[in-house]
Amino acid sequence: MNVWQFMSQNRTEVLELTLEHLWLVGVSMALAVLIGIPLGILITRWPKLNKPVLGGANIIQTVPSLALFGFLLPVPWIGERADRLAILALTLYALLPLIRNTYTGIRGDDRAVVEAGRGMGMTDRQLLSQVELPLALGVIIAGVRVATVISVGLATIAAAIGAGGLGEFIFRGLAMVSNQLILVGAIPAAALAMLADVSLGWLEKRLAPH
């Protein structure tokens, strides 16, 4: 039986696991955006926090993903359910590109523009919302894009702790030494990653300042 036959015969399960995969990535990316972008903004305001915040996010990224799942297991509430655990881990991994791109995006804004705004009496909040963030938006979206693509791939590992997603097929395929079954998980995962890359790439271009 080839890959396509298997997929069409088991399309409900393929669809279900794809949706589950999307859910894991979607929720964790939303959380990462909500945490990472404000943190990135924060360290442009308090440069002293720059090293600890970026350093911390960097260290998280160096922890092997399976080990991270293990470390998070004893955390109350989170450790109780596999999907919570997977979402937290994916969120943590996504933080670094988000914080870093927000920070470098804002720092990379034309200094003359920011200084003109400040010199004319814009408050810090006005400067941030009307000038600094809009000008840095392209770079920030680029961070979201990188984080999302990584996250789609990483989410396959969530199946190892029973959180579901397309990794289910991959792990089943590994256990049964069936390349076809691995591909049933890998092909939709790759397609999702490409879709995220292309659509966020388009958004990045649209939102980049003139």
Place this chain on the structure above:
Amino acid sequence: MDDSGSHDSAIEFRNVSYRLDGGRELLSQLNLQILRGETLVLLGRSGSGKTTTLKLINHLLAPSEGEIRVEGRSTTTEWDVIRLRRMIGYVIQDVGLFPHFTVERNVALVPKIEKWPAERIQRRVRELLHLVGLDSQIASRYPRELSGGQRQRVGVARALAADPPILLMDEPFGALDPITRAELQREFLSLQNRLQKTVVFVTHDMREALLLGTRIALIEAGRLVALNTPEEFLNSKDPLVVAYVDAFRTDLKTSDKRGNS
């Protein structure tokens, strides 16, 4: 210090020094009164402390020592910084127009954050574009679609938008080609004749200083070394001023000779 004299001075520096965190002094013991309605030119070479002086006025930099009084009030203790900056127009060499705003939104910046009603803002923008010699059709364009001269005119219009009594200009024409620069200098003169703002103008170009200044303050290595009218400046015996004027004259002679050969 005598307070009675500060009546007609719009800006006053009292023993102002500015040091970087590392301790390097960029400006030392500056005492200077800038009179209402005059164009005071801060003249000096790059790194002499002219821009530092300017940024101390709108409190983009805070003095390490001494105080600056704007309209009789201390910028450090008596002014709300945001209010202070909104009554001071600011024009810089790199213009600093917001690339993601149209010309109209750029010019309308201060009126908008001051929450003027929309029709008033629109009227004001047309008026200002006309004032700086720009076609009102330009209002919907983005800065990248303008020439350098047009951009700097928009920069001036933006600084004048909320009709501030004080205008700070940091080498505003420095990046322009000589012909456009001369044109904008002439227009600045006629504009200033009509508007009578208190202008502090930074330049390293003595020709520009002589042309535009009511008074010229020569700044050298963080110190105010001479304060003269343009006529006094040209006839000064002060060695530092003479050195500056001589350099300028040599420059003129050289270009004369080349022109005649």
